[in-house]
Amino acid sequence: MAKDAHKTSKTSFTAVVVVNKKIGSRFYKLVLHLFKQAADAFANTQPGQFAEIDLSSAALPPADQIPNELSDRVKREIILRRPFSFSSVDAREDKTVLEIIYCIVGPASLRLTTVIPEQKLNIIGPLGNGFNIPDNKTTALLVAGGMGTPPLQHLAKILSEKHPEIYTVAFAGAKSKSDLPFEGRTDEVSEEIGYPIQAFAKYGIESQVATNDGSAGYNGPVTGCLNDWLKANEKDPSEIIIYACGPEAMLADVAKLAAEKNIDCQISMERRMACGIGVCQSCAVECKVPDSNETVYKLCCEDGPVFNAKEVVFLTEKNSHKL
Numbered sequence: 001m002a003k004d005a006h007k008t009s010k011t012s013f014t015a016v017v018v019v020n021k022k023i024g025s026r027f028y029k030l031v032l033h034l035f036k037q038a039a040d041a042f043a044n045t046q047p048g049q050f051a052e053i054d055l056s057s058a059a060l061p062p063a064d065q066i067p068n069e070l071s072d073r074v075k076r077e078i079i080l081r082r083p084f085s086f087s088s089v090d091a092r093e094d095k096t097v098l099e100i101i102y103c104i105v106g107p108a109s110l111r112l113t114t115v116i117p118e119q120k121l122n123i124i125g126p127l128g129n130g131f132n133i134p135d136n137k138t139t140a141l142l143v144a145g146g147m148g149t150p151p152l153q154h155l156a157k158i159l160s161e162k163h164p165e166i167y168t169v170a171f172a173g174a175k176s177k178s179d180l181p182f183e184g185r186t187d188e189v190s191e192e193i194g195y196p197i198q199a200f201a202k203y204g205i206e207s208q209v210a211t212n213d214g215s216a217g218y219n220g221p222v223t224g225c226l227n228d229w230l231k232a233n234e235k236d237p238s239e240i241i242i243y244a245c246g247p248e249a250m251l252a253d254v255a256k257l258a259a260e261k262n263i264d265c266q267i268s269m270e271r272r273m274a275c276g277i278g279v280c281q282s283c284a285v286e287c288k289v290p291d292s293n294e295t296v297y298k299l300c301c302e303d304g305p306v307f308n309a310k311e312v313v314f315l316t317e318k319n320s321h322k323l
């Protein structure tokens with residue numbers, strides 16, 4: 001995938017909701033159809049790219065469907081758009097189909113649960129860069145923490161369709177089994193044959209699950225699971241690439257492990273994004289300047305969200321320096 005394959009668009013488009021279905025305690029799958037110019041703009045969306053969705057006019061759900069801890073905050077007006085990446089993008093003859101997996105964390109994501117088929121949503125995108133697939137890799141390891149799985153599911157689809165020669169394994173970690181944002185049971189396809197996650201198995205990609213409380217799969221952080229795999233599978237590090245998305249502390253651990261093993265690693269970062277189009281400067285990511293002690297601030301929405309793991313100064317790193 002050449003770097004210039006990441007085309008962005010700051011135009012706003014209308015998307016038609018086709019499915020908005022609950023797939024877990026706090027997780028939903030949203031399917032959107034785009035037509036004409038909107039379909040063209042999103043047809044080549046790269047894994048990791050995202051859209052800014054306007055949820056200012058979405059309704060609140062009935063009171064009994066509002067989690068207690070959100071009951072005060074949800075009444076806030078939704079002024080700013082919210083960024084969401086895609087778990088799948090499918091360009092068909094007459095339309096482009098976008099799939100989003102989202103988690104209820106606050107007022108906008110809660111209101112998103114109320115949109116129904118045939119309703120229209122205004123979206124801007126595709127925005128940001130995306131994961132890049134270098135030519136010299138034979139193994140891709142996809143490492144997801146919590147809600148970091150959607151762009152890696154999209155990447156799994158692209159790898160299986162366009163790079164079947166690359167051996168791919170997915171690792172998905174969460175605090176507990178119920179925090180894994182997947183449709184269906186994680187053991188639907190037998191764990192014994194190494195395909196516990198249907199979302200990756202459907203692309204012929206084996207997967208491993210890790211939970212911090214040991215309720216499913218590996219007992220511990222997903223980086224432990226990744227480390228065990230790297231120890232058990234002796235491969236030339238220069239032929240491996242790690243792609244990761246998830247909470248920043250997890251990304252910092254994956255970056256550290258990749259650096260220790262001399263493996264290239266791309267990470268998709270999250271920042272709160274007030275505009276998503278490079279105007280407000282709210283999404284700064286501190287990055288190292290190569291061969292120097294200097295750092296610069298890059299924009300997560302325009303220079304990212306995907307960064308080379310070696311360049312990012314993680315917030316956890318900065319905090320540990322203060323101790």
Ligand SMILES: Cc1cc2nc3c(=O)[nH]c(=O)nc-3n(C[C@H](O)[C@H](O)[C@H](O)COP(=O)(O)OP(=O)(O)OC[C@H]3O[C@@H](n4cnc5c(N)ncnc54)[C@H](O)[C@@H]3O)c2cc1C
Nearest residue numbers: 082083084085101102103105106107108109150270271272
């Ligand atoms: C590039 C990108 C892609 C994303 N893709 C997805 C996706 O595929 N599925 C999904 O469920 N979510 C995704 N998110 C996160 C999503 O944008 C937020 O969950 C959403 O904006 C929350 O809005 P809210 O009003 O419901 O909650 P808010 O009240 O805005 O936030 C609730 C809580 O979540 C935290 N939070 C909100 N936004 C972010 C953020 N961007 N980064 C870190 N913490 C945040 C807040 O600090 C707060 O504690 C993505 C974010 C980015 C930047």
Ligand code: FES
Nearest residue numbers: 276278280281301
């Ligand atoms: S979100 Fe406004 S500049 Fe990045």
